[in-house]
Amino acid sequence: MTLMQQGAQEIIEKRKQYILPCITHYYEDPPEFVRGEMQYLYDNQGKKYLDCFAGVVTVNSGHCHPEIASAIIRQVQTLQHTTTLYLTRPMVDLAEKLAEITPGSLQRSFICNSGTEATEGACLLAKIHTGAHEFIALRHSFHGRSIIAMTLTGQSSWRIGGPYVFGVNFVSSAYCYRCPFGQSYPGCDLECAKDVENIIRTSTSTRVAAMIAEPIQGNGGVITPPPPYFKKVQEILKRYGALLISDEVQTGFGRTGGKWFGIEQWGVEPDILTMAKGFGNGWPIGGFIAKPEIADSIKGGQHFSTYGGNPVSSVAALANIRVIEKSNLAQNAATVGAYFKDKLLELQQKYSLIGDVRGMGLMLGMELVKDRKTKEPAAKEMARVMEICKDDGVLIGKGGLDGNVIRIKPPLCITKGDVDSAAAVMDKAFAQVQK
Numbered sequence: 018m019t020l021m022q023q024g025a026q027e028i029i030e031k032r033k034q035y036i037l038p039c040i041t042h043y044y045e046d047p048p049e050f051v052r053g054e055m056q057y058l059y060d061n062q063g064k065k066y067l068d069c070f071a072g073v074v075t076v077n078s079g080h081c082h083p084e085i086a087s088a089i090i091r092q093v094q095t096l097q098h099t100t101t102l103y104l105t106r107p108m109v110d111l112a113e114k115l116a117e118i119t120p121g122s123l124q125r126s127f128i129c130n131s132g133t134e135a136t137e138g139a140c141l142l143a144k145i146h147t148g149a150h151e152f153i154a155l156r157h158s159f160h161g162r163s164i165i166a167m168t169l170t171g172q173s174s175w176r177i178g179g180p181y182v183f184g185v186n187f188v189s190s191a192y193c194y195r196c197p198f199g200q201s202y203p204g205c206d207l208e209c210a211k212d213v214e215n216i217i218r219t220s221t222s223t224r225v226a227a228m229i230a231e232p233i234q235g236n237g238g239v240i241t242p243p244p245p246y247f248k249k250v251q252e253i254l255k256r257y258g259a260l261l262i263s264d265e266v267q268t269g270f271g272r273t274g275g276k277w278f279g280i281e282q283w284g285v286e287p288d289i290l291t292m293a294k295g296f297g298n299g300w301p302i303g304g305f306i307a308k309p310e311i312a313d314s315i316k317g318g319q320h321f322s323t324y325g326g327n328p329v330s331s332v333a334a335l336a337n338i339r340v341i342e343k344s345n346l347a348q349n350a351a352t353v354g355a356y357f358k359d360k361l362l363e364l365q366q367k368y369s370l371i372g373d374v375r376g377m378g379l380m381l382g383m384e385l386v387k388d389r390k391t392k393e394p395a396a397k398e399m400a401r402v403m404e405i406c407k408d409d410g411v412l413i414g415k416g417g418l419d420g421n422v423i424r425i426k427p428p429l430c431i432t433k434g435d436v437d438s439a440a441a442v443m444d445k446a447f448a449q450v451q452k
């Protein structure tokens with residue numbers, strides 16, 4: 018056993034003894050990571066890895082970014098925690114910035130600690146504002162791990178320990194590669210969007226509080242809707258007085274390229290927008306922002322979070338936003354993302370295992386199939402590609418209902434040179450797996 022494996026083995030043993038077994042890890046032969054620097058991670062032997070998964074789509078500005086780290090250290094040594102029952106400045110400065118960068122008239126924020134808590138809070142606000150209790154969610158979605166968040170999640174592997182909350186109905190996802198209506202865009206008349214109205218009319222009282230949706234479904238396998246999808250959906254929701262909650266936990270903060278938030282790619286202004294992950298560049302923080310007329314429905318004492326809006330998380334998120342802005346990371350995501358996607362499309366020409374390449378900016382996916390005609394998911398092959406890439410110093414993520422979608426979502430500071438290296442490593446891995 019190498020020193021590297023020995024370190025990893027000790028951690029695995031301690032996990033077995035002291036951590037709930039629900040906490041699993043990637044790879045048969047996992048490295049122990051000890052250091053991060055921008056788009057790179059280093060293991061206990063100093064081996065460098067290009068991180069194309071960014072701690073599950075979280076480290077947008079780069080690992081241990083020096084400006085964000087300094088802001089955190091300064092704040093942690095000055096004032097860490099008081100709760101929002103006392104007045105401190107960082108949370109309001111952060112909220113002011115969020116009002117500036119989020120689309121349309123979104124203005125008032127609630128800051129919490131995670132994406133799940135953001136989903137909970139956004140749903141609570143939607144219920145209080147509309148007086149309605151029913152929700153619509155998309156199949157293949159992921160919204161977190163509380164009871165309501167799991168209820169809104171459209172993947173069996175994440176719907177654990179039911180029964181769930183009443184009043185949630187699912188609509189078909191805009192999953193063009195496996196269109197649930199057997200159609201193909203653009204000749205399809207957006208049956209998937211029309212499904213929203215069908216479900217409202219057939220499966221609800223028509224009094225729906227909100228539909229929650231990811232602008233690009235992340236965990237579900239980078240499912241990217243056709244451009245007019247969300248406009249059509251919002252038009253339907255408006256007719257029924259239902260709100261649109263855009264879950265930007267993965268698509269936020271420049272990830273999809275050129276814009277701050279994913280929903281902006283579709284030219285739609287949501288009523289409520291949730292965020293986490295890339296919000297704090299790895300520092301735990303979540304939140305949601307709403308239009309003032311909606312936000313003002315919730316009264317004093319109706320919601321609270323002990324750590325929500327604490328000074329350290331708030332300065333971390335604000336420093337992160339400033340880095341994204343100053344370093345033009347959203348633009349870099351657009352440029353380098355387009356370059357990366359071209360490389361993936363080239364690989365698709367070479368390997369029939371790659372059934373579909375999709376996504377935008379630095380939120381890219383490749384769906385692996387055993388056969389392009391039957392589209393049978395190639396999950397085992399996916400696991401092998403991941404393992405080989407890791408051995409060659411490139412970390413990629415996994416997603417999709419069948420665990421057969423490669424997720425490429427690196428820190429937004431990645432360069433074209435990094436992409437060339439990643440593509441060469443993936444090429445080699447596919448050549449090995451698709452013999």
Ligand SMILES: Cc1ncc(COP(=O)(O)O)c(C=O)c1O
Binds near residue numbers: 130132236266267294
């Ligand atoms: C789209 C989306 N929403 C919500 C969540 C839940 O976030 P968290 O893990 O911070 O609770 C996640 C990720 O896990 C996510 O990808």
